[in-house]
Each structure stands twice: as C-alpha cells, then as structure tokens.
Amino acid sequence: MSPAFRAMDVEPRTKGVLLEPFVHQVGGHSCVLRFNETTLCKPLVPREHQFYETLPAEMRKFTPQYKGVVSVRFEEDEDRNLCLIAYPLKGDHGTVDSVDNSDCEPKSKLLRWTNKKHHVLETEKSPKDWVRQHRKEEKMKSHKLEEEFEWLKKSEVLYYSVEKKGSVSSQLKHYNPWSMKCHQQQLQRMKENAKHRNQYKFILLENLTSRYEVPCVLDLKMGTRQHGDDASEEKAANQIRKCQQSTSAVIGVRVCGMQVYQAGSGQLMFMNKYHGRKLSVQGFKEALFQFFHNGRYLRRELLGPVLKKLTELKAILERQESYRFYSSSLLVIYDGKEWPEVALDSDAEDLEDLSEESADESAGAYAYKPIGTSSVDVRMIDFAHTTCRLYGEDSVVHEGQDAGYIFGLQSLIDIVTEISEESGE
16 A cells, blocks of 8 residues: 555545645656645656666665555536546555645645636635636637747746745745646646546655755756657657757756745746756856855855765666666755754753744744754656666666766766865865
8 A cells, every 4th residue: 555645534435635736846848746745746657657666775765755646637617627636546545545635635625727827726716707707718728828838938047036025935836937837738738638538647756845945946857868768760869959959968967947046135046948958068057056056155055965965876876787767857956945053052042042033934034953954855856768677568678877877967976066166165
C-alpha cells in the first residue's frame, strides 16, 4: 500500500481530492498539480513510473519520494467550472488511503480555472453574470491560450515588485507565469479529449518545496543529449538543434527555469526556458549568481552545501551502470526568506526575546535557526525518457555511465566553485 487518503474526513471510496495548481513549477511542459501540502501529482508516463519503482537505493536521497498512483478525472460543475479530481485506482483504494490528506480541499470546494493572470483560482459561488462571461471565455480559450503562450515566450524574464502587505508566498500564487501556462494547457488537452477519455493515471511524488516558506527554485536541464532512444527522427533533430544552440553542447547543462525572491530589492524574478536556451556560458554563470543573490548580497552560506550535494550526486551516478537520464532536470531549491541566525549556545533570555519578536509578523521574523543550518536541496526530476538495461523492452541498451549528465554536473560544480571563490568564500 502506497500513501494517500488516510486522514480524510470523507469516505475515500466515493469522494475524491481536488487537485490545485502547483505554483512553484518553473520548467517542463508536463502539468504538475498539488495533491496536498507535501504531495504533488503529474501524468503517469510508463517509463518514469518504472524508474521510480526500480531506482537504486543510493539515488533515493536525490529524487522525490514516490508515493503511488491515483486516477484523475476531468469534471465540470453546474456552472461549467473546470476541475481535476483524484480518486483511488479501481481495486486499489490503499493508494489514496495512505497519503495524509488532512490539508486537502474537499471536492465540494470547486476549483475555477480562468485565463486571468492574477486570479488563477476562485472558490466562491459565481454570480450569473460571471457564468455568462465564463462561457464566452470558454469559446475563445484556445485562441487565448495561444496568445498567452506567445506572451510568455516574449516575456522571458519577468520581475514583480512584492507588496509590503501580505505574505510573499501568497503573492507567488498569482505571479508564476510558467505554472499558469502548464495548467491551462493541461486542462485544455483533457477537455478536448473528454468525449473519448475522462480518466487518467497520475503518479504521486514528494513536494520538494513544502518545507520552504518562499521557495527559490532553479530547474537545470542536464546532459549533452536530450532526446530518448524512442524519439522520432524529427524529434531527435529538434532536440539536437536545441542542445547545439545552447550551453548544453558546451557544458552539458542549461537553464530550464528559475524563480527567485530577492528580499533585498523586494522583487520576484522568473526566468523561463526560452531565455535559458539563449544564454552563453558566461550568461549561464551570471544566471547562477543571480539565483543565489538576494538583491543585496550573495547568499554565500548556500554555496558550500550545494557543492557538497553536487559532488555526492556525481559520485553516485558514476557508479550507475547503463542508466541514461535523457531530458532529465536537476532542481536546486532554497528558502528566499532569511531567518534570523542565533548561536547554539545563546542565552535562554536571548532566545525568549527572539521568540517574542518572532510572534510579531510585522517584525519580519517568524522563527529562528541555529547558525550554519541554511538548507538547500538538490534533486533529480523528470524521467520520462530515462533508460536502463533493467528495462527489458528497450531496443537500445547502453553500457557504462551517463557521461553527458556527469559532464554537466562537473561543469556545474566548477561554476559554483568559481562563484564561491570570486565572492571571497
């Protein structure tokens, strides 16, 4: 039994879980949805599913925890508002029963999907005039999606000034353009196919951003080759061209997406994959510098932990025989909110004072952390084109290690090391 609806107040056999937008998706074209606070879900791809069920034990600390499979249906309410609902697989109620859903939205609280850039979801009953307008928008949705996609391509780097009132994390929900695009396209695809198919399998994965108040996320496309062995000639040629025209061919890694909160300047910055493809090697280095910069100074305390994790991951992959992680990404995540640091041997009186200050949200301090505990995460994601000799049906079997991916990791280690040394670390 894998994890899923244990803490729900409703009967799991008849009730589903409302899937919400995952607002911290910065790259990729597959839609990622929020199942609950600690769990995400995405469309099941057999090859990726097989990877998660068979991956080597030593790689687990560098991949999201796999939590099982659910059935997802596209539904409309009486006002034609669209929503995606997750249910247990037929005959496998344990899959959804064992994930903690204490913070899930019940199905009755419907999710409304619109094209409005600053109102991705609404939860209150719509007035009749809104319904009429919504139906009109539905007819124009396909055209509007194309327009928005073009807008996103032109707006490759976006900056938003954060309002002083309200939390940064709540404002992130309205500003991430890539997340909005992926959700709208996924819903449109499912609606177009609704007459022929209305049940899909999704896999449940750990939400890597859940422990950060304001997640800063860097999505890096790894390796010198992106197309899988099963790619068509046209697809392979297209992927080869993208690699040749980007830093992938030179250093084995390119920026696929970025979300950064710069506390010093009070700005949110988003960079998409179209800009990432255009970067030179120097531009890639500058993007990495920007990712670790808070608007006032470089977050130097993050560089050492990142280097340690990258080095450990490289050593693990050098021991993996036959694996090829084509089109896989590497995520680097840290908290854009900087917590006040206190020494471990601080006086109890000092800690009490800090605790009182932490209770005052207007003071900007919510908690404290011991010096040296800055947290940064490094994880591999997206395995839809991964191959290994363990996959018996594959026509191509590779020998040795994934040299292209490892080359990209070493380039990343070298560049982060340069940034650290140049900053006086």
